[in-house]
Amino acid sequence: MDVAAPKHLNARKRPRQVRSTVTVDAIFEATIQVLLAEGVHRLTTTRVAERAGVSVGTMYQYFPHKQALLYALNERYLDMLAERVEAVCLEQHGKATATMVASLIEAYWEAKTERSDITRVLYSSAVELNNEALVEAFAARMDRATAAMLASAPNAMYADLNLVNATILSVVFGTVRNVFERNMPLTVQANIRKELVAMCLSYLEGAGG
Amino acid sequence: MDVAAPKHLNARKRPRQVRSTVTVDAIFEATIQVLLAEGVHRLTTTRVAERAGVSVGTMYQYFPHKQALLYALNERYLDMLAERVEAVCLEQHGKATATMVASLIEAYWEAKTERSDITRVLYSSAVELNNEALVEAFAARMDRATAAMLASAPNAMYADLNLVNATILSVVFGTVRNVFERNMPLTVQANIRKELVAMCLSYLEGAGG
Amino acid sequence: MDVAAPKHLNARKRPRQVRSTVTVDAIFEATIQVLLAEGVHRLTTTRVAERAGVSVGTMYQYFPHKQALLYALNERYLDMLAERVEAVCLEQHGKATATMVASLIEAYWEAKTERSDITRVLYSSAVELNNEALVEAFAARMDRATAAMLASAPNAMYADLNLVNATILSVVFGTVRNVFERNMPLTVQANIRKELVAMCLSYLEGAGG
Amino acid sequence: MDVAAPKHLNARKRPRQVRSTVTVDAIFEATIQVLLAEGVHRLTTTRVAERAGVSVGTMYQYFPHKQALLYALNERYLDMLAERVEAVCLEQHGKATATMVASLIEAYWEAKTERSDITRVLYSSAVELNNEALVEAFAARMDRATAAMLASAPNAMYADLNLVNATILSVVFGTVRNVFERNMPLTVQANIRKELVAMCLSYLEGAGG
DNA sequence: AATGAATGAGCCTTCATTCAT
DNA sequence: TATGAATGAAGGCTCATTCAT
Known part of the structure; x- marks a missing residue:
């Protein structure tokens, strides 16, 4: 970042x-x-x-001052998160779309879940903070990583890669947040996660992936 | 509520x-x-x-005390939101899955977007609040409304309606929040919204809707 | 003020x-x-x-805030001081230059001395303060009062009333401050005060008073 | 010192x-x-x-500690000031009263004015300081220097040299401080300075100088 | 002898809450 | 019942001073 x-x-x-x-x-x-x-x-x-x-x-x-501390904390966290996702994207370069999606979701989900308490708490710490720039930069970084990955799949032929990419990211990130903010039972979480993979996959296939 | x-x-x-x-x-x-x-x-x-x-x-x-005020404010807001979504669900009772999904997403999206500043501000007001119960109740209410709607579609034969329903809700609510928190350009927002509808639809079809 | x-x-x-x-x-x-x-x-x-x-x-x-308190305190003090001096000036209107000078010095001296501890302490409180405007206004007010008084003396024919006035004020105010800041023995103070009157008087006579 | x-x-x-x-x-x-x-x-x-x-x-x-620094700084400044005035007094030994007064005022005025910002700043630094002893010593030193000078003038016959001396010092020092604390226009300052010389001179003549 | 990171008392200021009117 | 002045605990932050390196 x-x-x-x-x-x-x-x-x-x-x-x-x-x-x-x-x-x-x-x-x-x-x-x-x-x-x-x-x-x-x-x-x-x-x-x-x-x-x-x-x-x-x-x-x-x-x-x-206090804000600087919170800012740095969020920065550090987003950096870590971005690195993990980027690593997966690189690793999946050229693989099949199906494994890409599964890996992406897994990586993000894990990163958010393995210490879900921290995740939650960081969201709350961000509220008093003007961290738009941070989030924006994180999003852009993710955009680049996943777009490159998606485009590298054999047979991938997206009419509008950017839109597809943005959609996938919004859906994945949004869903993950929603799921763990609601603190659902772990089995339900796991099931939804599977469904999310399926959903994204069917979407990508329909979109030319 | x-x-x-x-x-x-x-x-x-x-x-x-x-x-x-x-x-x-x-x-x-x-x-x-x-x-x-x-x-x-x-x-x-x-x-x-x-x-x-x-x-x-x-x-x-x-x-x-102050918290009670914020609590009540959030309650009022979630009530309003729930009512609007419920109304749509009732109205879509028995219709085709495709229009259901489109209507649901439209209703929720509109409700969140038409005064996006207020939405954002309410999120922030909730941070210091123990409003889990509120959110939980809202979620349950939505669950009921959309589950009933989805089940009422002609030909609907979901293997696991609850899971499908939970997935749809998480995806829709999560994505909407993600999109408007990132404050994307309106045209992009509109496009993603269309993609979201498509994605949900293709998912539901695959799931027995 | x-x-x-x-x-x-x-x-x-x-x-x-x-x-x-x-x-x-x-x-x-x-x-x-x-x-x-x-x-x-x-x-x-x-x-x-x-x-x-x-x-x-x-x-x-x-x-x-703290500064506002100190500011107000100084304002109040300078107001009081100004009022006392103005009163004397009005009272001495049209009198002889000699009594004017004596009265002016007496009034100012008394005002400063009767609670010399307070005076000293207020000077110190002003240091952390941007009270230039206050002092400026006070000075202007004094200028007007004494100039009017001096001009009203019978036979007064100053070549440059403003200069004479400014000189008298600077000398009187400065000397008073100097004397009591040095905390001289009271008898010495009293003697210097007499000398100051004499000095001002001889100056004014020479200047056309 | x-x-x-x-x-x-x-x-x-x-x-x-x-x-x-x-x-x-x-x-x-x-x-x-x-x-x-x-x-x-x-x-x-x-x-x-x-x-x-x-x-x-x-x-x-x-x-x-900090106070010691400020104390030493003020000490150094007053030493410098005292030296300059003493030098003038020695130089004027035996001269006519008129040139004495002019020289004294000029020397002090210059010393205070040539870096008036520093002067002002030193005053402020002294506020939190218990520098009475310093000021007292400076005053005594000045007393000695100017008294010796005044007494050395040909024809000088003061009834009470100490009082005359104390008066002159208080008036000169006080006036200078007053003038430059009020930050008057330079031309006005110069004029007042001339008047001050005249005033002191006429006073001294009247007193036996 | 020089350094500068660490300390923590203490300052200014805010604001939820109370209660006399 | 409505008011809003008064309260005071608590928070963010500074800075003179110390002391291990």
């Missing part, structure tokens, strides 16, 4: 030494823990610092 | 007289306005009361 | 009812007490509120 | 080696720069150190 983050949201210092990296990670982790344990409205700088085992002052040495 | 709202979130008094209804509506409206104009983090009870033209004290007569 | 105070320095509400006036006065008094007892760098909003016997919240109902 | 500065305000080490002097000067200079560029309330130790090109730690080696 190399969007130029809004100036004022930048971290104060780039953690270069091991020491710093450890601290910053501790802060990130603490933020998630507080979010998990207490909710957004109890996410205070003091609480985060305390849980991270550092002083508020130290925290402010790395993040100029 | 008749989930028993968590006790402490109940409005203090049921508005029975005209006077009360008017006041409560003014408060709801004011809440939305403040949310739109200033954002969640500037949504204060004082500001809402002021905009509603009543005193804070009066506001506390109708809502025992 | 009717300079338009910088917007952001205005008091939040004009104290109209007795109740409010009392509160505001208590806050002003408390500010001075804290300043006196603890010094500028220990002048905190909490401390002021506590001493005034109100809560911080209440204080912020009358003053949007 | 050899007042025994309050113990706790002493610099931690007397700068003896070249290295130290350079560093200390850099710190003084940086302090002034920060004061000029950002104002008292943004004068932080970190900022000063940074601007001086040393670490905070190093700064604390030379000044045990």
